[in-house]
Amino acid sequence: MRVAAQRTKVANLTRWPEVPVSHWPRSAWAQEPRHLSGVSAPFVRAAMIGQAGSGRARRCLRCADRFSRKEPDRAPPKVMDCKTMKATPQLSMLWESADPEEALSQRFGFADAVSAVGWMGDALWDTWAITVDDCGRLVISGGNLLAWITADDRCLIAKWSVASKLFQRLADTTTLTMWLHHRGIPVAAPIPAKDGRLRAELDKVSLGVFPVIDGDLLDVRDLAQVTEAGRMLATLHDAMAAYPHHIGGGSPDRHEQLVHNDFRSANLLHNGTSITAVLDFEDVTYRSRVSDLAKATALLGTRFHDWGPTSQFVREAFVRAYCDQAPLTDAEQHQLQRGIEAIMKHFAWA
Numbered sequence: 001m002r003v004a005a006q007r008t009k010v011a012n013l014t015r016w017p018e019v020p021v022s023h024w025p026r027s028a029w030a031q032e033p034r035h036l037s038g039v040s041a042p043f044v045r046a047a048m049i050g051q052a053g054s055g056r057a058r059r060c061l062r063c064a065d066r067f068s069r070k071e072p073d074r075a076p077p078k079v080m081d082c083k084t085m086k087a088t089p090q091l092s093m094l095w096e097s098a099d100p101e102e103a104l105s106q107r108f109g110f111a112d113a114v115s116a117v118g119w120m121g122d123a124l125w126d127t128w129a130i131t132v133d134d135c136g137r138l139v140i141s142g143g144n145l146l147a148w149i150t151a152d153d154r155c156l157i158a159k160w161s162v163a164s165k166l167f168q169r170l171a172d173t174t175t176l177t178m179w180l181h182h183r184g185i186p187v188a189a190p191i192p193a194k195d196g197r198l199r200a201e202l203d204k205v206s207l208g209v210f211p212v213i214d215g216d217l218l219d220v221r222d223l224a225q226v227t228e229a230g231r232m233l234a235t236l237h238d239a240m241a242a243y244p245h246h247i248g249g250g251s252p253d254r255h256e257q258l259v260h261n262d263f264r265s266a267n268l269l270h271n272g273t274s275i276t277a278v279l280d281f282e283d284v285t286y287r288s289r290v291s292d293l294a295k296a297t298a299l300l301g302t303r304f305h306d307w308g309p310t311s312q313f314v315r316e317a318f319v320r321a322y323c324d325q326a327p328l329t330d331a332e333q334h335q336l337q338r339g340i341e342a343i344m345k346h347f348a349w350a
Helices: 026-030 066-070 100-108 113-128 164-182 224-243 289-299 312-325 329-344
Strands: 043-046 059-062 090-093 134-141 144-151 154-161 198-203 206-212 257-259 268-270 277-278 285-287
Touching: 026 257, 026 285, 090 100, 100 113, 100 268, 113 134, 113 144, 113 154, 154 164, 154 312, 164 206, 164 224, 224 257, 224 268, 224 277, 224 289, 224 312, 257 289, 289 329
Parallel strands: 090 134
Antiparallel strands: 043 059, 134 144, 144 154, 154 206, 198 206, 257 285, 268 277
16 A cells, blocks of 8 residues: 555535536536536526436526527426526545646546536436535545535435446445445445446446445544444454455455455544444455454554554554454464554554
């Protein structure tokens, strides 16, 4: 793992209540994105088209005449009273130093943030029957794009990927997340689409929708939180060992099982009373639980940038809590210490 590739999961969100995304025009996304970036942009939404699968068309008043000429067989747009747009979603990179606007254009094909959220608004309505009211932030991470949205008074995160080679793995890990949710593990359970799919592939994009979970990142300065994290990892290992499906075509060797592989503060939410969510199962893999415990022990306190070693006091408390829940043999204890030392050396922390 390279420090330069460390990823953040939580950031301050910027509210954007002025314009319901359901009113944004498809014509503006694809052809005239710049005219949406001004302070005033009245919108209309077309009436539902009768043909199955035709979806929900939207038009901007500035484009209505042109589209009425190009689409003479379609029903005329139904004018709605909409508020004006005064801001665009905040666009940023998760960990890369690339320019976010260039990345949005080159990787995802969108001219700007408004275009991206416009496409997402249509996709969520057509496939999930979710009407997006607000989008505060877009974050790019490699070939993935995350959007913090509100819809029907719910706070959600829409995650989409253009990395086609990962589509099956994304589908597999989303299924795993739902499976864990049904077994009582606190996770951000995916919201099923209208047809029951947990992820949908649309226009060469893999898209999923998840709830925003209340809580702050795990604070390793709080011994109670560290202790609960140790117990949670033991519980998670026990659950994932029983998972009946394979991830990404892989399978465990002897003494191996499915493990989280990124169990640390950046992926753990705590509300002051309990852990509210274990996040990001996209890096799951097959290895021994002791190996996963060693990695989690060394990296438990890491978050976004400027990684540093977890203190010995925290490491001991974390392992002690884990062993209270899932005892280790003497051989496993020795393996654990070697694993922790190897990780510390890898990051030049030893």
